[in-house]
Amino acid sequence: MVARSHTRILRFVIFALALILCGYILSKSSGSNILPATSTSSSSSSSSKDGISVDEKAKSESKNDDAKEALQQNKADSSLQSPATPGDLKKEFVGSNVNFQGGTEKATFVSLARNQDLWELVKSIRQVEDRFNRKFKYDWVFLNDEPFSDEFKKTTTALVSGTTKYGLIPKEQWSFPEWIDTEKAARVRQEMREKKIIYGDSISYRHMCRYESGFFWRHELMMEYEYYWRVEPSIDIYCDIDYDVFKFMRENNKAYSFTISLPEYKETIPTLWETTRNFMKEYPQYLPENNMMDFISDDGGLTYNGCHFWSNFEIASLSLWRSEAYTKYFEYLDKAGGFFYERWGDAPVHSIAAALFLPRDKIHFFDDVGYFHVPFHNCPIDQQIRQERHCMCKAQDDFTWKGYSCTPKFFTINNLKRPSGWENYAN
Ligand SMILES: Nc1nc2c(ncn2[C@@H]2O[C@H](COP(=O)(O)OP(=O)(O)OP(=O)(O)O)[C@@H](O)[C@H]2O)c(=O)[nH]1
Numbered sequence: 221m222v223a224r225s226h227t228r229i230l231r232f233v234i235f236a237l238a239l240i241l242c243g244y245i246l247s248k249s250s251g252s253n254i255l256p257a258t259s260t261s262s263s264s265s266s267s268s269k270d271g272i273s274v275d276e277k278a279k280s281e282s283k284n285d286d287a288k289e290a291l292q293q294n295k296a297d298s299s300l301q302s303p304a305t306p307g308d309l310k311k312e313f314v315g316s317n318v319n320f321q322g323g324t325e326k327a328t329f330v331s332l333a334r335n336q337d338l339w340e341l342v343k344s345i346r347q348v349e350d351r352f353n354r355k356f357k358y359d360w361v362f363l364n365d366e367p368f369s370d371e372f373k374k375t376t377t378a379l380v381s382g383t384t385k386y387g388l389i390p391k392e393q394w395s396f397p398e399w400i401d402t403e404k405a406a407r408v409r410q411e412m413r414e415k416k417i418i419y420g421d422s423i424s425y426r427h428m429c430r431y432e433s434g435f436f437w438r439h440e441l442m443m444e445y446e447y448y449w450r451v452e453p454s455i456d457i458y459c460d461i462d463y464d465v466f467k468f469m470r471e472n473n474k475a476y477s478f479t480i481s482l483p484e485y486k487e488t489i490p491t492l493w494e495t496t497r498n499f500m501k502e503y504p505q506y507l508p509e510n511n512m513m514d515f516i517s518d519d520g521g522l523t524y525n526g527c528h529f530w531s532n533f534e535i536a537s538l539s540l541w542r543s544e545a546y547t548k549y550f551e552y553l554d555k556a557g558g559f560f561y562e563r564w565g566d567a568p569v570h571s572i573a574a575a576l577f578l579p580r581d582k583i584h585f586f587d588d589v590g591y592f593h594v595p596f597h598n599c600p601i602d603q604q605i606r607q608e609r610h611c612m613c614k615a616q617d618d619f620t621w622k623g624y625s626c627t628p629k630f631f632t633i634n635n636l637k638r639p640s641g642w643e644n645y646a647n
């Protein structure tokens with residue numbers, strides 16, 4: 221009798237345990253479906269053998285294979301990402317209400333300019349104000365290697381709805397560092413002049429690229445801000461922007477954004493990638509596992525494919541440049557001398573850094589602002605966006621889906637959904 225009741229209890233316990241086990245398995249599988257993409261990807265990649273850092277590859281005998289495997293892993297991880305299109309992210313529209321009390325982010329516009337750039341910059345400012353800033357009234361910082369003229373200051377202050385600030389660039393940030401062999405640099409400029417490389421013979425262009433790479437974010441006027449939007453002379457903003465892009469960046473956890481991407485002119489950066497690879501070998505800790513190496517390299521980091529975000533438009537977090545990783549990276553590049561011995565641009569430097577030092581989901585493609593800097597246009601091909609935002613551009617001019625653009629690659633590697641009909645704008 222006792223033995224029979226024991227058997228019954230034992231059977232009951234086994235049955236109960238089986239039920240609990242089933243419940244546990246079910247809850248695990250549904251739980252993984254609702255996990256945010258980043259945690260899903262990091263948990264899956266942590267079980268993988270390695271990440272994508274070149275240094276890790278260097279540790280192994282089969283460098284190339286490891287990198288390829290890591291690249292595959294990254295691709296697999298990115299397929300778990302959401303949302304489906306860049307436009308699906310959270311945006312708080314304020315409409316075209318110019319009486320809106322203004323933006324609340326610690327953010328500013330920033331323009332590096334010469335006094336003679338004034339009237340081309342005025343056109344840019346006027347459009348940025350009309351399309352966006354008259355609603356949000358963010359500050360505008362102007363930087364120059366010479367003092368700004370009164371005309372420059374008066375004219376721009378009258379146009380900007382926020383507070384304007386004018387900064388002088390310290391001489392040591394706009395001159396040859398002492399470790400640069402200026403004769404060697406002069407020989408390179410002469411060679412580039414003969415090869416007719418654009419800006420190849422210019423000293424000031426090189427200072428500009430070095431400054432935008434390593435110093436604008438350290439200017440004392442920039443210290444109080446967390447985000448910036450870089451504006452150059454002679455650009456166009458094609459569409460209304462009725463939401464606070466800085467707030468958008470913060471709320472969606474974005475650190476870098478772009479409107480146009482394309483391959484760099486290789487003659488200007490012969491050793492930039494080699495120098496970057498050496499940096500990665502020395503500092504593998506700066507590369508997060510879910511970085512975007514596959515945007516800038518098609519062979520797992522062996523070579524640079526030249527893809528870069530066109531940095532004449534940038535909305536980004538200053539913390540990216542202030543980070544230890546980027547500060548060290550810039551110093552490393554600066555010491556290598558390529559800003560002067562070659563003609564390294566701030567666009568490939570920023571882009572390589574963003575792709576390597578950020579988790580990929582922190583990089584955003586703005587598909588709805590409409591932008592032009594000679595000679596490329598970003599014009600939303602979605603007719604509804606163009607009409608709703610009063611865009612003044614032709615979809616046929618949009619560069620995004622053209623063969624030379626790197627943005628299709630950005631969509632592919634991040635598993636983003638392309639707008640319908642993109643094929644019609646590919647040629
Ligand atoms: N203060 C200062 N600003 C400069 C100088 N050279 C360029 N800039 C600014 O740096 C930014 C980039 O220079 P751009 O001449 O537009 O360079 P780019 O966009 O590669 O070339 P473009 O196709 O000619 O526009 C712009 O905001 C310029 O106003 C300079 O010597 N001094």
Ligand SMILES: [Mg+2]
Binds near residue numbers: 452593
């Ligand atoms: Mg320009």
